[in-house]
Amino acid sequence: MIYLDDLDRAILKVLKEDARVTISEISERLGKPESTIHFRIKKLIERGVIEKYTIVLGEAARPKEVAFIVLGIEKPVIEEFLGRYLEYVSKNLANLPNVLLVAKTEDERIVALVGAETKKELNEFIEENIKSIPSVREIVVYPIEEFKKGEEIKGLLLGI
Amino acid sequence: MIYLDDLDRAILKVLKEDARVTISEISERLGKPESTIHFRIKKLIERGVIEKYTIVLGEAARPKEVAFIVLGIEKPVIEEFLGRYLEYVSKNLANLPNVLLVAKTEDERIVALVGAETKKELNEFIEENIKSIPSVREIVVYPIEEFKKGEEIKGLLLGI
Numbered sequence: 122m123i124y125l126d127d128l129d130r131a132i133l134k135v136l137k138e139d140a141r142v143t144i145s146e147i148s149e150r151l152g153k154p155e156s157t158i159h160f161r162i163k164k165l166i167e168r169g170v171i172e173k174y175t176i177v178l179g180e181a182a183r184p185k186e187v188a189f190i191v192l193g194i195e196k197p198v199i200e201e202f203l204g205r206y207l208e209y210v211s212k213n214l215a216n217l218p219n220v221l222l223v224a225k226t227e228d229e230r231i232v233a234l235v236g237a238e239t240k241k242e243l244n245e246f247i248e249e250n251i252k253s254i255p256s257v258r259e260i261v262v263y264p265i266e267e268f269k270k271g272e273e274i275k276g277l278l279l280g281i
Numbered sequence: 282m283i284y285l286d287d288l289d290r291a292i293l294k295v296l297k298e299d300a301r302v303t304i305s306e307i308s309e310r311l312g313k314p315e316s317t318i319h320f321r322i323k324k325l326i327e328r329g330v331i332e333k334y335t336i337v338l339g340e341a342a343r344p345k346e347v348a349f350i351v352l353g354i355e356k357p358v359i360e361e362f363l364g365r366y367l368e369y370v371s372k373n374l375a376n377l378p379n380v381l382l383v384a385k386t387e388d389e390r391i392v393a394l395v396g397a398e399t400k401k402e403l404n405e406f407i408e409e410n411i412k413s414i415p416s417v418r419e420i421v422v423y424p425i426e427e428f429k430k431g432e433e434i435k436g437l438l439l440g441i
Contacts, residue, residue: 123341123342125342125441130441133336133338133441134441136335136336137335137336137441138335139333139334139335140300140301140334140335140336141300141334168341169339169340169341169342170338170339170341170342171336171337171338171339172336172337172338172339172340172433172436173299173336173337173339173433173436174299174300174301174334174335174336175296175297175298175299175300175334175335175336175337176293176296176297176300176331176332176333176334176335177331177332177333177335177437178293178330178331178332179329179330179331179332179333180329180332181283181328181329181330182283182285182329182330189349189351189384189386189392191349191351191423211429212429214429214430215429215430220430221430221431222428222430222431222434223428223429223430223431224349224425224426224427224428224429224431224432225425225426225427225429226349226423226424226425226426227423227424227425227426228423228424230423232349232423232425234431263351263386263387263388263390263392264386264387264388265384265385265386265387265392266384266385266386266387267384267385268382268383268384269371269372269374269375269383269384269385270374270375270380270381270382270383270438271381271382271383271384271394271434271438272384273332273333273437273438274382274431274434274437274438276332276333277337277433277434277437278430278431278433278434281285281290281293281294281297
């Protein structure tokens with residue numbers, strides 16, 4: 122784990138909350154010289170702690186319905202083929218705009234987060250684009266009723 | 282779905298890539314007057330399309346190991362109690378710093394994303410904080426080997 126001191130953390134907290142604040146505002150808020158804040162932010166970027174300044178899209182632009190999906194692929198005759206096939210399927214899923222997130226699991230499943238405007242659209246999308254994948258042995262859909270933490274990922278992952 | 286025209290989309294794309302760019306830079310890049318860019322961004326914020334300017338933390342600060350977890354709760358004797366119990370469990374999970382994301386599903390399960398520095402730490406965390414929840418009937422852990430899309434959520438969700 123990378124070492125961050127209290128000032129680093131305080132700066133990161135401010136920027137997480139609103140990345141538009143200026144160095145002089147951070148300096149005032151944290152009671153440290155501007156030159157220190159400037160230097161620390163430069164270092165945080167160089168050290169790879171801050172990767173990106175970005176925007177999170179709001180409710181108005183987010184998909185209304187989302188579901189987590191877990192996919193299992195039928196083991197093909199040639200075991201070696203499975204890795205490449207999973208790679209291929211997950212790459213194709215990642216290319217679909219309704220698919221917000223795709224990850225391969227250690228036990229050779231695929232976890233995805235998909236989104237749409239309505240439940241009907243979401244189901245149709247799953248039917249047409251996921252259930253139709255050849256060799257899908259198992260598909261479990263977990264429609265999300267409510268996020269308790271992390272809902273903002275919808276506004277980060279959304280394509281424009 | 283909210284209406285966004287080509288200029289709105291172009292502005293959002295630029296800001297998603299780097300939210301530090303100035304209005305005059307966007308104006309130059311998109312070949313539109315600064316006043317137009319200024320007005321459009323103001324509108325995008327007012328309309329709830331842009332919710333937040335923020336930072337995404339990089340590899341150096343992200344948990345090395347993450348897993349999706351699906352939790353099922355044993356139906357209690359009194360059916361009415363289940364909703365409140367799920368609420369309680371998901372709130373408690375959301376309070377744990379290793380828990381990056383918590384969502385309740387429509388079929389009364391909980392989906393969570395948890396992270397830690399090592400596989401050992403991750404397993405211990407799950408053992409101590411999740412498997413120990415009373416009435417957990419079913420817990421499936423999907424350790425993630427590789428993200429194909431959306432890996433940046435780790436850098437957004439991370440607490441500081």
